[in-house]
Amino acid sequence: MSHEYISQSISVVHPITVSHGKNAEVWDSNGKRYIDFVAGIGVLNLGHCNPGIVAAIQDQATRLTHYAFNAAGHQPYIDLMARLTDFVPVSYPVSGMLTNSGAEAAENALKIARGATGKTAIIAFDGGFHGRTLATLNLNGKVAPYKQRVGVLPGPVYHLPFPSVDTGVSSDQALQALQRLFSVEIDVNEVAAVIFEPVQGEAGFLAMEPAFAQALRTLCDAHGILIIIDEIQSGFGRTGQRFAFSRLGIEPDLLLLAKSIAGGMPLGAVVGRKALLDCLPKGGLGGTYSGNPMACAAALATLDTMTDSNLADWGELQETTIESRYQRWKAQQLSPYLGRLTGTGAMRGIELIDAKGAPASAQLTQLLATARDAGLLLMPSGKARHIIRLLAPLTIEPEVLNEGLDILERCLANLD
Known part of the structure; x- marks a missing residue:
């Protein structure tokens, strides 16, 4: 499939044009039916055109299609953030902000981590994927095609092997690599945060070893390092529970959300410890479209269903x-x-x-x-x-x- 008016740098897996969908089925422009095991790359955990989500979008569209929350508040944003703080299974008071995408959530988490700790270095993992914006590219644990031809990326970022049964890297080996990093590459006191997916998506659904996550939590607590957990793909029920981090026996300091948060509408979020989310000056967070009312309405309907x-x-x-x-x-x-x-x-x-x-x-x-x-x-x-x-x-x-x-x-x- 090639269209001269669309950037040829965009890669399309399937050379078809999708026309419409219902739950786990889609039809192309020629009327051919497909069973959809892609679902918008994990965006449609509740299926195509979920009736409850469609009804919520339609209702909201008759009342308010957009308002920039930085200019004036609107109820869907307020209601959704209240619901999200209850939905995230952590033991501490939660605060957050809405974004347009997962990459934007990751970018804002980096700002929050820097503002809260006064440090800049980030540790990420081989095979990880956190977005396509300039700062998130450097977090990704893979060069081709994401980092090619774009020059020097924002940093500093250091990568570790990802401990998983599926990678053959043990918890001990990953911890040894971490100790080597602190011995050879960077002082532990200069690290602001560690970011990881509890189940890596782009890398092929690789689940982190719980023993490593628990040891990492202890080390980060001892050195004032934040843990950012990226649940953009693994969250909102993908593993069979609200979030995959619960399988690791730890809690994040900051949690990244997107994809299935709003049934196909563009929406993301950063949530976490209230003190962290409040650390930047007024105006330090926000965005014109972030938390669009119709996307918020879709997310509220999503949470109604995700019991x-x-x-x-x-x-x-x-x-x-x-x-x-x-x-x-x-x-x-x-x-x-x-x-x-x-x-x-x-x-x-x-x-x-x-x-x-x-x-x-x-x-x-x-x-x-x-x-x-x-x-x-x-x-x-x-x-x-x-x-x-x-x-x-x-x-x-x-x-x-x-x-x-x-x-x-x-x-x-x-x-x-």
Whole structure:
């Protein structure tokens, strides 16, 4: 798909034009139906055109489509921030601000961390992804294609290996790398914050080791270093509970939110310890479109639906269905390219590898095309683009989930 009036620097995975969608299904401009295991890259946990969210947007659009909160307050922003502070499962008083996107949330978190600590250095992780703006590029643990040809990036930023069963990096190894960093690269007293995803998205759904997270929390507390947890993709029920950081046994100082916060409307947020969010001078935070009333209305409707019981039920359905299918495929030796099942809970990836254990990137490219032809949309991930991200809406009907996995099974069996 190529349009001369759209930047050719934008990469599009599937050469189709989507026309409309309903829950976990979409149709292209030719009327062809697809089961959607992409869901806007994790934006549509509650599905396409969720009726409650659509009704909330329509109602809000008749009363107030926009007002800049920096100029005058509006009720949807006020109501949403109150609801979010209750929805985030932490033990301390929460404050926050709304943004337009996840990258904007990350940028503001960096400002807050600098303002609160008086320090500038940030520690991030190999494989991490936090956005495409200039400052967030340097946080990303991958050069191509994000950091190519853009020159010197804002910093200082230092990267550590990501400890996970899926990377083969143990908690002890990552802690040793951290100690080396403080011994060789930078004084621990110059570090403002550590930022990480509890389950890395772009890297292929790699879950952080809880033991490392707990040791990191202890070290950061001892040295006045903030922990910024990026739940832009893993949050709002993606793993089967509100946020994935709860699986680590720690609390963040700052939490980044976006993607499924508002059912497809552009919205993000930074929330965290109230003292941190209040540290900058008046006017230090904000934005013209940040917290648009219609996006806030959509987010409020999202929170109405994301009860703990719903999230648990949806998460269990996807987790058990995907795990049982994968185990059956492994037992059947469905494909010589079938590697590990990555991730945790309902946030799962399927790795493709060759006979030597190397990434089977060409086979994943083939799989994307054959699955699309058969009516299933998939999303690649991983440093070598060799891991399938399974991002079906949490609300997907069981029969549609199984239909999609049937297609995936047939396509995996026919890889060459």
